[in-house]
Amino acid sequence: MPIFFSRRARSAFFVLLLCGFCAAELPAEAAQAKKPARKETKAAVAPGGEAANEIEFAHALSSANAMRLAALVERFNQQNSSAPDAMRIRLIQEAPGRKKPEPLNLATPGTIASFLANKTAFKPVHQLLREEGFALPSGGLSANLTSESGRALPMALPLAFSTPVLFYNKRLFRQAGLDADAPPATWQEMQRVSDALMDRGVLCPYTSSWPVWVHIDNQSAISGAPIASAKGVFSFNGLFQVKHIALLASWHKAAYFQNFGRANEADSHFYSGECAMITTNADAQTYFADAPGMELGAAPLPFHNDLPGGARHTLAAGASLWVGQGYKPKTYRNIARFLAFLLAPDTQIEISRTGGFLPLTPSALDAVRGTLLKDEEQTLNTAISSLKGRGAALPLRVSLLDPIRIIADEELEQVWAGKKPAKAALDTAVKRGNAVLSAKPALRRAIMP
DSSP states (O other), X not given: OOOOOXXXXXXXXXXXXXXTTOOOOOOHHHHHHHHHHHHHHHHXXXXXXXXXXXXXXXXXXXHHHHHHHHHHHHHHHHHHTTSTTOOEEEXXXXXXXXXXXXXXXXXXXXXXXXXXXTGGGEEOHHHHHHHTTOOOXXXXXXXXXXXXXXXXXXXXXXXXXXXXXXXXXXXXXXXXXXXXXXXXXXXXXXXXXXXXXXXXXXXXXXXXXXXXXXXXXXHXXXXXXXXXXXXXXXXXXXXXXXXXXXXXXXXXXXXXXXXXXXXXXXXXXXXXXXXXXXXXXXXXHHHHTXXXXXXXXXXXXXXXXTOTTOOOOOOOEEEEEEEESSOOHHHHHHHHHHHHHHHSHHHHHHHHHHHOOOOSSHHHHHHHHTTOOHHHHHHHHHHHHXXXXXXXXXXXXXXXXXXXXXXXXXXXXXXXXXXXXXXXXHHHHHHHHHHXXXXXXXXXXXXXX
């Protein structure tokens, strides 16, 4: 049976399988406690690289987060124990520098670039499922992890994926004389709404978490503006990107837009009622649901109303499960059963309803919808609809390449501070980013389609 948490407990579950884009550091004592476990792992591994009856699942989560993941893994181990060739899955801490991946590997946004740069070391999930007689999940949300042919077949299994949406406080909208059931659809409407909110004393009409993810990656995708060329040269300083960042700069100067940090710092300012609108990942709904005095609304990410052909879809990202190459058939049979377990409706309900993450299949979506409250279903439907339609020609993510994301954040902060115009900041970010790619060929391979 799926395990359900209270709304407040769900915000803690947000860290399961990565918690979106944040990564907690291990406390010193927890890091020390991990060392003996790693020694045991080495002793248990046979010369072929596999434990006699275990499948190692490598991750880089903190000890507390790993315990949450372990509960899910243990549920599978109990369910799988009656199979004649059953093997147990055992979590281990990722060993940096290991050339051969473990049979199972958790990639988080902070580590995804290294996985993408070394795709030949991994067995495509769609291939494994097909070989072991399991149906390939249809309607999955893994188009960013495609097969070599470029088709939307999962190279890895997305476990905790989300996409950005616009959340707004309906109560503050009504107090400002705005229609609480008609959120702004475009950035031009956002300015009118922000002006009305400020006139009624709202000091922070709009804020955003994950600025690079929302305002470079996703706005580029929505606008159909490429982030990089087909040869892997960054180009996120085009007309639409400059126009969008320049608009935000003018709003920052007018106090319509407030920036609170590079990660999800803005979430707490929306939760407290200080800010009336926020663009952040849809899974933040599990945190906002308990905000005092909050009447939560959710809408698609705004777009610019002069886009040729209209807005395209947003992007999804999060933690994903990768399967290492070069292991025994018995290992792959058990891994395929584990993947099927993760895709089962009851597991998807647990992951989606407690963490706010996107269901991966149509059947899982139907099952999740049947267990949701009104606000939760509105947010889920908004996220799902945001991912439909035409996509960007080359939907890359600056935010998943840490050295490039840091550069982009630095340049955006120069814009918010009024020290650089949008064009100069983005030109500099692209120049600096391409210099990093030139110095790190593996990073360039990670962004190639």
